[in-house]
Amino acid sequence: MTKPKVLISDKMDPNAARIFTERGCEVDVKTGMTPEELKACIGEYDGLAIRSSTTVTPEIIAAATKLKVIGRAGIGVDNVDIPAASAHGVVVMNTPFGNSITTAEHAIAMIMALARQIPEANARTQAGEWPKSAFMGVEVTGKTLGLIGAGNIGSIVAARAQGLRMKVIAYDPFLTPDHAVEIGVEKVDLETLLARADFITLHTPLTDETRNILSAENLAKTKKGVRIVNCARGGLIDEAALAQLLASGHVAGAALDVFATEPAKESPLFGQPNFICTPHLGASTTEAQVNVALQVAEQMSDYLVDGGVSNALNMPSLSAEEAPKLRPYMALAEKLGSLVGQLAHGNLTKISIEREGAAAGLNGKPITGAVLAGFMRRYSESVNMVNAPYLAKERGLEVSDVRHEREGIYQTLLRVTVATEQGDRSVAGTLFGTDSPRLVEIFGVGIEAALEGHMLYIVNEDAPGFIGRIGTLLGEHDINIGTFHLGRREAGGEATLLLSVDAPIPAEVIKQACALEGVKLAIPLAF
Numbered sequence: 391m392t393k394p395k396v397l398i399s400d401k402m403d404p405n406a407a408r409i410f411t412e413r414g415c416e417v418d419v420k421t422g423m424t425p426e427e428l429k430a431c432i433g434e435y436d437g438l439a440i441r442s443s444t445t446v447t448p449e450i451i452a453a454a455t456k457l458k459v460i461g462r463a464g465i466g467v468d469n470v471d472i473p474a475a476s477a478h479g480v481v482v483m484n485t486p487f488g489n490s491i492t493t494a495e496h497a498i499a500m501i502m503a504l505a506r507q508i509p510e511a512n513a514r515t516q517a518g519e520w521p522k523s524a525f526m527g528v529e530v531t532g533k534t535l536g537l538i539g540a541g542n543i544g545s546i547v548a549a550r551a552q553g554l555r556m557k558v559i560a561y562d563p564f565l566t567p568d569h570a571v572e573i574g575v576e577k578v579d580l581e582t583l584l585a586r587a588d589f590i591t592l593h594t595p596l597t598d599e600t601r602n603i604l605s606a607e608n609l610a611k612t613k614k615g616v617r618i619v620n621c622a623r624g625g626l627i628d629e630a631a632l633a634q635l636l637a638s639g640h641v642a643g644a645a646l647d648v649f650a651t652e653p654a655k656e657s658p659l660f661g662q663p664n665f666i667c668t669p670h671l672g673a674s675t676t677e678a679q680v681n682v683a684l685q686v687a688e689q690m691s692d693y694l695v696d697g698g699v700s701n702a703l704n705m706p707s708l709s710a711e712e713a714p715k716l717r718p719y720m721a722l723a724e725k726l727g728s729l730v731g732q733l734a735h736g737n738l739t740k741i742s743i744e745r746e747g748a749a750a751g752l753n754g755k756p757i758t759g760a761v762l763a764g765f766m767r768r769y770s771e772s773v774n775m776v777n778a779p780y781l782a783k784e785r786g787l788e789v790s791d792v793r794h795e796r797e798g799i800y801q802t803l804l805r806v807t808v809a810t811e812q813g814d815r816s817v818a819g820t821l822f823g824t825d826s827p828r829l830v831e832i833f834g835v836g837i838e839a840a841l842e843g844h845m846l847y848i849v850n851e852d853a854p855g856f857i858g859r860i861g862t863l864l865g866e867h868d869i870n871i872g873t874f875h876l877g878r879r880e881a882g883g884e885a886t887l888l889l890s891v892d893a894p895i896p897a898e899v900i901k902q903a904c905a906l907e908g909v910k911l912a913i914p915l916a917f
């Protein structure tokens with residue numbers, strides 16, 4: 391088997407490359423590439439490991455024909471076009487906790503540096519000025535810190551600030567009152583935060599809702615003398631408006647680690663009084679970089695080597711322990727989805743997955759993803775578990791996952807049903823042993839078969855002589871039958887025949903099969 395190939399395209403702790411190699415991946419480290427250079431080489435890789443310098447655009451993803459996973463050694467994934475990745479079946483994962491303490495500490499350092507104007511005092515002292523009377527700071531004790539965003543990093547900042555005896559208030563629409571109590575912050579609305587905070591620190595992702603959250607209008611609502619820190623994302627603050635308010639003295643200080651455009655080589659903020667900045671250093675400590683490098687390489691290797699999924703932003707998690715148990719079910723699910731997709735035609739708007747017996751106790755999301763991947767293959771060759779749910783949604787397909795604790799004839803069973811104009815059509819399958827997927831029912835008819843390779847599905851009148859006729863037809867065309875399965879609901883009604891053949895059946899032969907006496911339907915299948 392060829393080794394999965396991973397590209398590390400941003401500066402990353404060497405532990406990442408070591409782990410990839412140890413886990414059986416080939417790894418190339420190429421940092422500082424232009425978008426054109428990345429586009430030219432990305433087609434070779436199964437995995438791409440990045441930080442914030444690489445921007446993964448739809449063009450890059452379109453060129454990444456082998457790519458299966460993008461791993462962000464860090465938190466923010468605003469540099470990755472996730473919808474494009476999802477549409478191409480590429481998993482996007484991050485390391486949501488590895489650098490949060492480090493980033494929170496950077497925010498606290500910024501608060502303290504602003505309170506005492508340390509960078510400017512340092513520069514002027516080293517310039518030989520000894521400007522003792524030029525600097526008068528403020529204490530943080532007893533001051534109100536306003537958190538915009540109280541997730542992982544915001545909560546750590548709150549705990550540290552409480553240690554500094556600050557009063558912490560937070561604006562975060564997703565913060566529950568219970569959690570606010572747990573982390574010791576007062577939950578407020580944005581207007582209240584703007585009016586009350588002596589220091590404001592931002593800890594939200596950059597989204598359509600948070601973009602420009604500190605707009606000129608909102609900045610004007612802040613308390614005179616406020617100090618503002620942003621160690622989250624550029625784009626959360628109107629930088630030009632902030633520069634004006636620093637110049638006018640309304641804002642007493644601002645510290646930015648992140649800018650709307652990075653690298654920030656020029657800015658209206660540069661040179662303003664009490665303005666401090668760092669070049670996106672929030673996550674830059676030895677500890678954090680080792681954490682995120684190890685974690686991203688482990689996660690990406692889990693996916694590329696064993697199929698385990700953790701911290702993915704566009705698909706459900708699947709632990710490395712769960713993966714081996716789920717894999718045969720996912721194979722069964724994909725085959726059943728594919729069978730239904732090949733057999734049921736017309737305007738299909740609903741698909742339901744039922745899990746019975748042992749299957750009911752499993753993680754349903756990967757199974758649903760696999761059913762949809764099989765089912766949607768009729769629409770797209772490149773569909774997989776990652777993009778199938780998106781494609782399904784795009785097509786307005788209603789998907790349901792139902793668990794039945796009961797155990798029927800089979801100790802474990804998956805059933806996939808689609809609603810068609812002629813009524814519900816359902817297929818079911820089980821596992822023989824622990825890992826051998828078998829079809830057990832097709833449209834209400836009991837038939838046991840492995841769904842593999844090229845097959846032919848026929849519905850015919852249940853009358854003597856038919857098996858001979860179909861055998862003769864295939865034999866005349868030199869088509870060898872591998873397996874042969876028959877089923878029927880009742881004698882003399884309709885019979886179902888499912889056979890496997892060694893090569894695809896030409897369209898002309900299908901036509902002749904349809905014309906055989908008693909045949910109602912003949913559909914070639916491929917798995």
Ligand SMILES: NC(=O)C1=CN([C@@H]2O[C@H](COP(=O)(O)OP(=O)(O)OC[C@H]3O[C@@H](n4cnc5c(N)ncnc54)[C@H](O)[C@@H]3O)[C@@H](O)[C@H]2O)C=CC1
Pocket residue numbers: 464465466467486489490493538539540541542543544561562563564565593594595596597599600621622623647648670671672673674
């Ligand atoms: N400067 C740097 O080097 C680093 C920056 N970051 C950035 O820090 C930010 C926060 O990271 P985490 O705390 O780990 O994320 P998180 O997801 O744990 O927390 C984000 C919080 O923002 C809240 N939020 C979302 N929309 C909001 C809105 N409209 N108004 C107010 N709150 C809203 C969410 O409810 C959540 O509680 C991210 O943007 C991340 O990219 C993270 C690490 C390093």
Ligand SMILES: O=C(O)C(=O)COP(=O)(O)O
Pocket residue numbers: 441442443463464465466467489670671672673674
């Ligand atoms: O983790 C994040 O969101 C960060 O912003 C850290 O960025 P970096 O990996 O230092 O380029």
